[in-house]
Amino acid sequence: MKRYLLPLCAVTFLSSPVQAEEFTPSYTEWQRTAQNPLSPNFRLPLEYNFYGNAPAGNVNVLSFAPIMPIKFDGWNIINQLTLSVMWTPGDITGIKGLPEPYTGDGHGGSDGYAAGLADTDFTSYFSSTIGKDFTYGFGPTFTFPTDEPTRELGSGKFSMGPALMLVYQPKQWTLSLEIQQIWSVFGSSEREEVSQMIVQPSIYYNLPQGWYLLSDMQMVANWRSNSEQRWTVPIGAGVGKLFKIGENAINSRLGGYYNPVTPDAGPTWSMNFSVEFIFGN
DSSP states (O other): OGGHHHHHHHHHHHHHHHHHHHHSSOOHHHHHHHHTTTTSOOEEHHHHEEEEEETTTEEEEEEEOOOOEOSSOOOOOEEEEEEEEEOSSSOSHHHHHHHBBOOOOOSSSTSOEEEEOOOOEEEEEEEETTTTTTTEEEEEEEEEEESOTTSSOOOOOOEEEEEEEEOOOOTTEEEEEEEEEEEEEOOOOOOOEEEEEEEEEEEEEEOGGEEEEEEOOOOOEEETGGGHHHHHHHHEEEEEEEEEETTEEEEEEEEEEEEEEOOOOOOSSEEEEEEEEEEEO
C-alpha cells in the first residue's frame, strides 16, 4: 500500500497547477475583456489626454472613469461615471465637453490658464450579447455642469441624450462603435445651448503576450456651429499591453492622433495614456 502512496502524491502535485491554470483567464480572454467596454467587469481606469496646437494654447485633461456593472439573467447594466480635471486657456472647442469657444472670468493663474473640475459625465448601457462575438448596448448619457458656469472648464449646462455601443470580436480582432448625442436641458443663461455628438470607432489587433495595436478615433460634432466649424476628425494609432495579476489584470495603452479636420479654435493633434485595473468576474 505504501509503495503506491508516493506516485499518487506526485501525480496529484503535478496535476494541480494544470487544473488551476484552466480556471485562470488567458491573455486572449483578458484582451477581449479589456477591449469590450460592455463586458460585465468592474474597472478602475485613469486616463490622461493632451490636446495640442490650438490657437489659444493646449488643453490637459485627467479623467477617472470607474465602470460599475449590474448583472441580470441575460442582460447587464454597464454604468460609467467620468470625473475629469482640466487645465485650459479657454477659447478652445473641438473636444468632448467643450462644445463652444469660451473664456470666462475664472482664470487660475498669471499665465491665463484655468484649472479644476470639469463637467461630470454618466452613461448607463443596457447590454446583452448575440452569439459569442457580438455585444450591444443602449441607454441614456448625462452631462452635469460641475464646473462654475463663468469658467471655461465645461459647457455650463446640464445635458442629456441617447447612447449606443456595438462591439464585434472575431478571433484576434475587436471592432467597436460608440455614438452619443447630448442636448442641453438647463443651465447658465450666459452660455450657449449644447448639441454635441461623439462618434468613436475603435479597432484593436491582438498580438501575443498581451500586446495589441489600436486606433480609437473620437470624432466630435458640435451641431450649433456652422458647417465649416462643426467637426473634429482625428486619425492615428497606438499600442497597448495587458498584464495578468492573479485573477485580475492591468491594461495600459498609449496613442497619438492628428486632426485633419478641426474647427479654427480646435487643437490639431492629441495624445493619450491610460492605465486600467480590471477585476475578474
